[in-house]
Amino acid sequence: MELLGSKVGLRPLDDSDVDDFFKWWNDPEFSGEYAGFEPISRIDVRDLVGKEGWFMIFSRSENRKIGFISYYPVRRDYLNLFEIGYRMKPDERRKGYTTEAARLLVDYLFATKKEIERIESVTDVENIPSQRVLEKNGFKREAELRKRFFNKGEYRNEYMYSLLREEWQKAK
Numbered sequence: 001m002e003l004l005g006s007k008v009g010l011r012p013l014d015d016s017d018v019d020d021f022f023k024w025w026n027d028p029e030f031s032g033e034y035a036g037f038e039p040i041s042r043i044d045v046r047d048l049v050g051k052e053g054w055f056m057i058f059s060r061s062e063n064r065k066i067g068f069i070s071y072y073p074v075r076r077d078y079l080n081l082f083e084i085g086y087r088m089k090p091d092e093r094r095k096g097y098t099t100e101a102a103r104l105l106v107d108y109l110f111a112t113k114k115e116i117e118r119i120e121s122v123t124d125v126e127n128i129p130s131q132r133v134l135e136k137n138g139f140k141r142e143a144e145l146r147k148r149f150f151n152k153g154e155y156r157n158e159y160m161y162s163l164l165r166e167e168w169q170k171a172k
């Protein structure tokens, strides 16, 4: 399964991505200033291959691997609720790639998971690029979550963003 936009495409992770994932994820520059740096083992990367919700982002012009985007359940009881997250290679940032990747993922989620009414994402209050990605996709900032994260030796506040199905539908 591939999701194709004009600049980027998304496809599930496969075996050929293990080395890149391992190298990128264990580079603090890839996590950036705000997302938190959590080293991962090769075994854990292997477990992500084929796992629901993880996608490689590739550039359509050169079929180059450029970043990751994922969705994961934040609750799974009587409601299905998903959060999305993304990381772009430092040399591929500011080209609009993540904005389009998030649009493709949101379209996919609302189109295929008929039961969901809301998609969430949480960003550090100073993570402007991530906030822009969300805002350009119609997400609304709905709350400031105090001391919800611990990064680089200090507690951090985060913004909760969400996009509702009806807002997504209206914008189509």
Ligand SMILES: CC(C)(COP(=O)(O)OP(=O)(O)OC[C@H]1O[C@@H](n2cnc3c(N)ncnc32)[C@H](O)[C@@H]1OP(=O)(O)O)[C@@H](O)C(=O)NCCC(=O)NCCS
Pocket: 030, 031, 032, 033, 034, 035, 085, 086, 087, 088, 089, 092, 093, 094, 095, 096, 097, 098, 099, 100, 122, 123, 124, 127, 128, 129, 130, 132, 133
């Ligand atoms: C967040 C991230 C994925 C954005 O990726 P990207 O591909 O550069 O995003 P886009 O090119 O689609 O740009 C998004 C917007 O952010 C803006 N932006 C990007 N970098 C910026 C910066 N350093 N300062 C201010 N604005 C910035 C862009 O200009 C664009 O907004 P605009 O269209 O209004 O100008 C990338 O910065 C990243 O990987 N950061 C580290 C990991 C991370 O923080 N992930 C999110 C955790 S919640």
